[in-house]
Amino acid sequence: MGPAVGPAKNAPAAPHAVDRLAALLAEDLAAVDALIHQHMESPVGVIPNLAAHLIDAGGKRIRPLITLAAARLLGGGGDGPRKLAAAVEFIHSATLLHDDVVDVSSMRRGKKSANVLWGNSASVLVGDFLFARSFNLMVETGDIQVLDILARAASVIAEGEVMQLAAANDADTTRERYMAIIAAKTAALFAAAGKAGAVAAGRPGPEAAALETYGRELGLAFQLVDDALDYGGMSQTMGKNAGDDFKEGKVTLPVVFARDAGDEGERAFWRRAMGGERTDDDFHRAVALLKRHNAIGRTIDAARAHAQTARDALNFLPANAYREALEALPDFVVERAY
């Protein structure tokens, strides 16, 4: 991937692209929210309580928005896309609950995470419940093709999570391996969200392929930016979860860039810091090394390239408000880094 790509670099920021998409799909989104709450109900009180703690904490619903917009863009109507959108959010939520157990996280969406409040066991089991309920929702659509798409995505996500676990503390992780991990753990669900929306609209052919590409590339951009933000992003402002990847020994693209561009002493630092014990001082040194090698800038450039591929994938689709809103999302995702 080259350094700077296309017109997006100097394009005006589109900070509210998700909000605009949500406004355009307000009625659908309200219906999805109702479906979500209806399907997380259970006589076992812990389940709706724990699920609501996560799901009502103000996530951006970006994945279900993609499903809804993909379907509407292609003229798909009815309840099917809403059920799929809710299913996609459930898969995402189940993944977050299990992620936080695996990563021993204590914060999520600005609140204490469910594993801290209810314990690891409850988080694992309620994750299982949400995952099962996502399939209940898909079954309700009666569409075996979308079940196929999302069931495949679900197993790829799990593969990605295991890959990431196996790569933790492996200081030699390559760019290729990193990309394979984020393609599986993050981009697969974005891709499935777009493809499933198109299929639900009765367009399983090139339109579904286009929206699958859109989702995958957007997902890659999204994760690249997330990983840049873990080191403060372009502004070097440390957000609420900054430093988590470093603490967990996750070798993300910024580290790959800085490590590979560093001299022998720097590479020794990365080997020690990513491979074993890490101190707070190490984190500050890591941030300084990323800066020296423009590793964040290069990561954002990579994200920008994927964002452009995402936008381009929509070129031949009907030009309407939904397409326009989807086209604005990739820029928004990249602008988060600034």
Place this chain on the structure above:
Amino acid sequence: MGPAVGPAKNAPAAPHAVDRLAALLAEDLAAVDALIHQHMESPVGVIPNLAAHLIDAGGKRIRPLITLAAARLLGGGGDGPRKLAAAVEFIHSATLLHDDVVDVSSMRRGKKSANVLWGNSASVLVGDFLFARSFNLMVETGDIQVLDILARAASVIAEGEVMQLAAANDADTTRERYMAIIAAKTAALFAAAGKAGAVAAGRPGPEAAALETYGRELGLAFQLVDDALDYGGMSQTMGKNAGDDFKEGKVTLPVVFARDAGDEGERAFWRRAMGGERTDDDFHRAVALLKRHNAIGRTIDAARAHAQTARDALNFLPANAYREALEALPDFVVERAY
């Protein structure tokens, strides 16, 4: 439920009923095994390694056998029932992996459990993978009705596990609550295994209902016997996992019987022992109290009643070798207690 029920009490032991069923379905079972191994493949090596450790450890495959026998009993042929049987085993396997994390178990099927060998995180994530792959297998059948049955079962199982977690260390757990827990965590999958087999054979009506009842009642008998064996069963011989429920503060039916029949001092013992700290001496006292009140015998009587209901559910189905083999299973399940 009354104390002793029906002719089964003095019926000859049927120790090899599972083996006989497996022999009758040998070809199907070999195909299921191939499907299982094919669908647990992944380029991410940890996944097939961890999955094989559990799945190849010599489980009895009782749930997939029920699916296969149900389908064949009703004349269902082809690959569908085999895929469903593999899916059922995957759901069961995923549940075991997550259970062992939740229960902090260290042994499973006579070997070190996966969470001990690969860690909790890998067990959680590979469980997720197997769960997703179970849906891939169901999708391959193209039958949305069986997807509905098994997706519902999966969410009920998770509810049961959360119920059990919430009831742990609650010394006042009632018989009703205990039965609700085991109906969800164990019997729901047995029921779905039977029902899905019938539906795959094109018999979604009374035959499916009969095999669902068969599965549910067999599953209840199975779990009751398991819980009796946790205190040594009728022979008072402590098996490899004996005492686990007591250690984990799980109030099972034997404890409910002994507690409710005990005097004030005994009830105080149960309150303390199940509600909080437990020593090895406490376990020995618990076993003695269960004996004093015939709590194991009464639990086995309850299991026997469910076993008979299971058998009776098959009465109106075609009389053939599959039905005969299914009819022998409930006795086998109960005889395990001796």
